[in-house]
Amino acid sequence: MNAPPWKKLFGPGFIGMLSSTPFLLLMLFGFVAPLLCVVWFGLMPPKTFDILQAPTLENYKTIFGQTYFKSILWSLVLAVSTVVILWVVCYPLAFAIAKIFRGGGYFITYAIVTSLFVSENIRLFGWVIGFMKNGVVGGTLSKYFDIQIDSLLYNIPVIILGMVYVYLPFMLFPLVLGIRMIPDPVREAAFDLGASRWQVFRKIDLPLSMPGVMIGSLLVFVLSIGAISEAKMLGGQKVVTIASDIESEFTYAQNWPLGSALSTLFIALTTVVVFFALSRFDLEKLLGKKTS
Amino acid sequence: MIVTRTQKAGFSLYAGIVLLIFYFPVFCIIVASLSEKRFFSFPYPSEALTTKWYENAMESPQVADFVGISLRIAGLTAICSVIIGFFSALAYARYRWKGRQTFRRLVLLPLFFPQSVLGLALLMWYNFLDITPAWWTAAIAHTVWIAPITTLVISIQAYGLDESLEDAARDMGASRWQILSRITIPLLMPGMVSATCFAILLSWGNFALSLFTTGADSSLPEWLYARMTTGYQPLVPAVGVLSVIVAVVLVLVLFGIIFWTNRKTRSSIPSH
Numbered sequence: 001m002n003a004p005p006w007k008k009l010f011g012p013g014f015i016g017m018l019s020s021t022p023f024l025l026l027m028l029f030g031f032v033a034p035l036l037c038v039v040w041f042g043l044m045p046p047k048t049f050d051i052l053q054a055p056t057l058e059n060y061k062t063i064f065g066q067t068y069f070k071s072i073l074w075s076l077v078l079a080v081s082t083v084v085i086l087w088v089v090c091y092p093l094a095f096a097i098a099k100i101f102r103g104g105g106y107f108i109t110y111a112i113v114t115s116l117f118v119s120e121n122i123r124l125f126g127w128v129i130g131f132m133k134n135g136v137v138g139g140t141l142s143k144y145f146d147i148q149i150d151s152l153l154y155n156i157p158v159i160i161l162g163m164v165y166v167y168l169p170f171m172l173f174p175l176v177l178g179i180r181m182i183p184d185p186v187r188e189a190a191f192d193l194g195a196s197r198w199q200v201f202r203k204i205d206l207p208l209s210m211p212g213v214m215i216g217s218l219l220v221f222v223l224s225i226g227a228i229s230e231a232k233m234l235g236g237q238k239v240v241t242i243a244s245d246i247e248s249e250f251t252y253a254q255n256w257p258l259g260s261a262l263s264t265l266f267i268a269l270t271t272v273v274v275f276f277a278l279s280r281f282d283l284e285k286l287l288g289k290k291t292s
Numbered sequence: 293m294i295v296t297r298t299q300k301a302g303f304s305l306y307a308g309i310v311l312l313i314f315y316f317p318v319f320c321i322i323v324a325s326l327s328e329k330r331f332f333s334f335p336y337p338s339e340a341l342t343t344k345w346y347e348n349a350m351e352s353p354q355v356a357d358f359v360g361i362s363l364r365i366a367g368l369t370a371i372c373s374v375i376i377g378f379f380s381a382l383a384y385a386r387y388r389w390k391g392r393q394t395f396r397r398l399v400l401l402p403l404f405f406p407q408s409v410l411g412l413a414l415l416m417w418y419n420f421l422d423i424t425p426a427w428w429t430a431a432i433a434h435t436v437w438i439a440p441i442t443t444l445v446i447s448i449q450a451y452g453l454d455e456s457l458e459d460a461a462r463d464m465g466a467s468r469w470q471i472l473s474r475i476t477i478p479l480l481m482p483g484m485v486s487a488t489c490f491a492i493l494l495s496w497g498n499f500a501l502s503l504f505t506t507g508a509d510s511s512l513p514e515w516l517y518a519r520m521t522t523g524y525q526p527l528v529p530a531v532g533v534l535s536v537i538v539a540v541v542l543v544l545v546l547f548g549i550i551f552w553t554n555r556k557t558r559s560s561i562p563s564h
Binding site: 013014015016017019020021022023024026027030031033034035037038041049051089092093095096097100101104108111112114115116117118119120121122123124125126127128129130132134135136138139140143165168218219222223225226227228229232233243246247250256259260263266267270274278 | 295299300303304306307310311313314315316317318319320321323324332333334335375376377379380382383384386387388389390391392395397398399400401402403404405406407408409410412413414415416417419420432433435436439443493494496497498499500503504512513516517520521528529532535536539540542543
């Protein structure tokens with residue numbers, strides 16, 4: 001006998017769907033609709049604030065006719081260098097937190113989590129004070145070591161330093177989760193069988209912690225490609241990133257349609273990267289539950 | 293794992309260096325906030341040490357306004373995102389339903405999205421809906437980004453939820469509402485409290501989303517950013533330090549609550 005349809009409707013499946021509804025509504029009205037709005041606005045004639053006009057591809061022509069590809073390229077270069085540097089910086093630290101330290105691991109975790117709650121701007125401003133002319137570093141060097149240095153700000157390495165600094169937690173914690181998944185007996189067995197340290201790292205640690213590495217890289221990549229403050233506060237006018245291009249179209253230039261078209265391209269680029277990466281790795285493994 | 297002493301020392305040294313560099317900017321901010329002179333130069337004589345900028349910050353009605361707006365945004369964000377996060381955590385971790393796999397991917401989407409662009413998109417959306425941006429529209433923007441985080445935080449707790457407790461209550465004739473209020477909510481309480489903690493703190497420090505969505509109201513990080521780029525005075529780092537202290541106090545208070553609820557739930561529900 002088939003259950004009446006209303007009974008089926010109120011089964012556990014229905015409850016699951018029901019409890020996902022508030023979130024889905026939020027996403028619909030706070031995420032999907034605004035993004036569609038951006039895409040549509042990118043098709044409006046330049047310099048308008050009215051959304052109800054005949055669509056045109058004029059903005060895209062302007063974008064490809066100008067040097068915006070340069071700022072896209074810069075954003076990519078900065079984001080990729082940030083990811084690569086963070087691999088090197090975070091892997092040993094994450095390994096230590098996951099496998100070696102006990103109480104100390106908690107201490108480091110708390111110390112770094114707490115920094116997450118301090119506005120990014122304040123922390124970046126600390127670097128400005130540290131690195132400016134007669135700042136903490138320059139002043140100390142000239143007073144105690146008699147070395148005169150000019151401002152260390154406004155160059156590309158310092159922008160990357162700022163990004164590495166701000167996004168470190170987003171690489172570190174996924175890595176810690178990933179490295180926790182490496183079973184110790186496997187590593188020990190490899191050592192017993194005569195594998196070198198490097199071999200264990202290449203053949204065991206890295207592949208088994210790969211989900212963590214991927215999630216961390218993805219997070220850092222997306223966050224740093226959209227970053228505005230680092231290039232502005234630490235880099236001066238040295239480099240114009242795509243995010244600050246977009247921002248200036250919306251503020252100084254007051255050309256919303258062009259800004260929207262740029263945002264659309266930018267969103268498309270990030271989405272391609274994220275979907276490509278997410279389709280290859282299963283996030284569920286990280287949260288410690290098998291997918292069923 | 294077997295670790296030799298030198299290895300452990302090496303890792304500790306490395307971690308120490310990373311933490312030192314990590315807190316170097318915070319140190320710089322504190323140094324700058326204590327300097328009497330308007331233009332910062334280091335090192336300054338110890339006579340130039342002053343706390344007057346802190347006094348100025350505490351007394352300034354302007355700063356109080358920005359703090360008020362930031363607190364309002366954080367409060368509303370926390371309420372919305374914890375309520376939404378509670379239900380979506382159940383959908384994420386507790387119930388089995390069609391669409392769950394897709395839902396799990398969807399939850400992460402806003403996290404993997406550049407915040408500044410999300411803020412802009414919302415600005416255009418508000419413009420389209422003819423809504424004038426104000427502090428509460430910023431709270432909506434924050435919720436879009438923070439609700440996924442609260443969902444994940446509560447989900448971790450929901451994974452550990454013992455389903456048999458809910459089943460037992462149902463078998464004994466408890467209604468849906470009774471199960472929710474007597475079993476599910478108390479069991480998930482620690483997760484919800486830490487989610488509240490995350491929500492308040494992340495909203496309190498957020499700049500990228502607020503930048504475009506606060507309209508005429510301005511949050512504390514926005515004001516700090518504006519003053520850092522033009523019109524610097526040591527009041528700026530002083531307010532920065534104070535806002536860090538507020539965040540740290542909030543963390544401590546909320547960790548205290550977590551500890552307390554943990555003990556309470558443990559004593560009210562027999563261990564299994």
